[in-house]
Amino acid sequence: MKVLVCGGAGYIGSHLVREISKLPGYEVVVFDNLAKGHAAAVPAGVKLERGDIRNKDDLERVFASFKPEAVFHFAAWIEVGESCSDPLKYYENNVCGTVTLLQAVQRHGTKYFIFSSTAALFGTPDRIPIHEFDTTVPKNPYGDTKLAVEVMLKACDDAFGLKSVCLRYFNACGADASGEIGEDHEPESHIIPIVLQVPRGKREKVFIFGNDYNTPDGTCIRDYVHVTDLASAHIKSLEYLVKHNKSDKFNLGSGKGFSVKEIVEAARRVTGHPIPAEVKDRRPGDPDTLVAASQRAEEILGWKRQYTDIEAIVQTAWNFHQKHPNGLH
Numbered sequence: 001m002k003v004l005v006c007g008g009a010g011y012i013g014s015h016l017v018r019e020i021s022k023l024p025g026y027e028v029v030v031f032d033n034l035a036k037g038h039a040a041a042v043p044a045g046v047k048l049e050r051g052d053i054r055n056k057d058d059l060e061r062v063f064a065s066f067k068p069e070a071v072f073h074f075a076a077w078i079e080v081g082e083s084c085s086d087p088l089k090y091y092e093n094n095v096c097g098t099v100t101l102l103q104a105v106q107r108h109g110t111k112y113f114i115f116s117s118t119a120a121l122f123g124t125p126d127r128i129p130i131h132e133f134d135t136t137v138p139k140n141p142y143g144d145t146k147l148a149v150e151v152m153l154k155a156c157d158d159a160f161g162l163k164s165v166c167l168r169y170f171n172a173c174g175a176d177a178s179g180e181i182g183e184d185h186e187p188e189s190h191i192i193p194i195v196l197q198v199p200r201g202k203r204e205k206v207f208i209f210g211n212d213y214n215t216p217d218g219t220c221i222r223d224y225v226h227v228t229d230l231a232s233a234h235i236k237s238l239e240y241l242v243k244h245n246k247s248d249k250f251n252l253g254s255g256k257g258f259s260v261k262e263i264v265e266a267a268r269r270v271t272g273h274p275i276p277a278e279v280k281d282r283r284p285g286d287p288d289t290l291v292a293a294s295q296r297a298e299e300i301l302g303w304k305r306q307y308t309d310i311e312a313i314v315q316t317a318w319n320f321h322q323k324h325p326n327g328l329h
């Protein structure tokens with residue numbers, strides 16, 4: 001099976017590439033413009049095609065020569081805050097770019113499409129844990145762009161039979177067990193790598209955004225799901241599409257929520273560093289609690305998580321940062 005991984009030099013995509021390229025029966029090509037990803041995150045032996053999903057010629061070159069049977073689509077801008085101040089940047093890449101990519105998929109008769117969606121679809125959720133068919137009213141343009149693609153994928157299935165799986169990740173975190181690849185974003189906005197910047201000597205303290213939420217310790221609760229477990233869900237999704245030839249969508253979480261304070265405490269235990277923390281005002285747009293119901297992925301895809309313990313998850317991120325004090329570039 002020939003698979004094209006768009007955004008495969010980025011954080012989550014590179015973990016999928018690493019896992020799928022170890023398996024027999026898959027030929028993998030990464031397509032990435034390296035705006036945020038790293039060539040060093042692509043394993044030796046996997047071809048990296050530098051190109052942009054918004055550019056029809058870049059796509060045509062790769063689709064015509066490689067003829068992928070499946071596309072994993074990770075390529076997007078990912079910062080919620082920036083999507084509020086510069087929404088058109090997000091619509092242009094995440095929606096228009098995906099239209100151009102899907103046009104290539106249609107032209108070349110690619111059969112399967114696996115899309116990186118998000119918990120941000122659910123805005124302020126109806127209930128916790130959040131189920132797949134709960135109300136989707138995003139609270140920011142980033143979530144709107146991801147919902148637009150989910151809607152578009154349904155239309156592509158209806159019109160020309162493209163079979164897709166939308167995977168709504170909750171908070172992706174951790175790093176490959178080898179420590180060779182991990183999360184290296186500039187600027188960094190995610191809580192675990194930010195907390196680890198303190199023991200890395202890159203910041204003095206952590207700011208906790210609000211301690212007056214309706215949660216037991218007053219700080220926001222999120223569902224931290226390990227990036228290697230996300231990679232295995234992608235492989236299961238492709239197997240599902242090949243076997244059942246049917247589109248679907250799944251929420252992917254770890255099964256448990258942790259507060260921001262609990263994350264800081266876990267990082268203190270893992271690193272042995274005091275990690276000073278100061279409470280600041282709330283960050284706009286943060287809901288109290290986001291926790292996924294992931295039973296459908298377990299039952300229908302046969303997805304099994306390797307990581308459930310938050311310290312073990314933070315430990316993998318810490319191993320990565322210790323191995324790459326200056327990141328991957």
Ligand SMILES: NC(=O)c1ccc[n+]([C@@H]2O[C@H](COP(=O)([O-])OP(=O)(O)OC[C@H]3O[C@@H](n4cnc5c(N)ncnc54)[C@H](O)[C@@H]3O)[C@@H](O)[C@H]2O)c1
Nearest residue numbers: 007009010011012033035036037052053074075076116172
């Ligand atoms: N990180 C999370 O917690 C999280 C949660 C939910 C969903 N997601 C989604 O998962 C996907 C991957 O996220 P990530 O954290 O790995 O982000 P990332 O920025 O590390 O990876 C995205 C990759 O796509 C590439 N890219 C972006 N625009 C491109 C374009 N126009 N053409 C070609 N390549 C392009 C970037 O260079 C980068 O390598 C994104 O679609 C994101 O919205 C992430």
Ligand SMILES: O=c1ccn([C@@H]2O[C@H](COP(=O)(O)OP(=O)(O)O[C@H]3O[C@H](CO)[C@@H](O)[C@H](O)[C@H]3O)[C@@H](O)[C@H]2O)c(=O)[nH]1
Nearest residue numbers: 118119120170171189190191194207208209220260283286
């Ligand atoms: O310096 C910081 C950074 C974050 N937080 C808090 O930590 C929690 C987690 O924040 P962050 O790591 O930025 O993740 P989210 O805002 O929950 O968003 C991530 O997870 C979502 C799914 O839950 C995805 O949709 C997004 O793409 C992804 O960025 C939130 O309560 C933040 O307010 C802090 O207190 N201090």
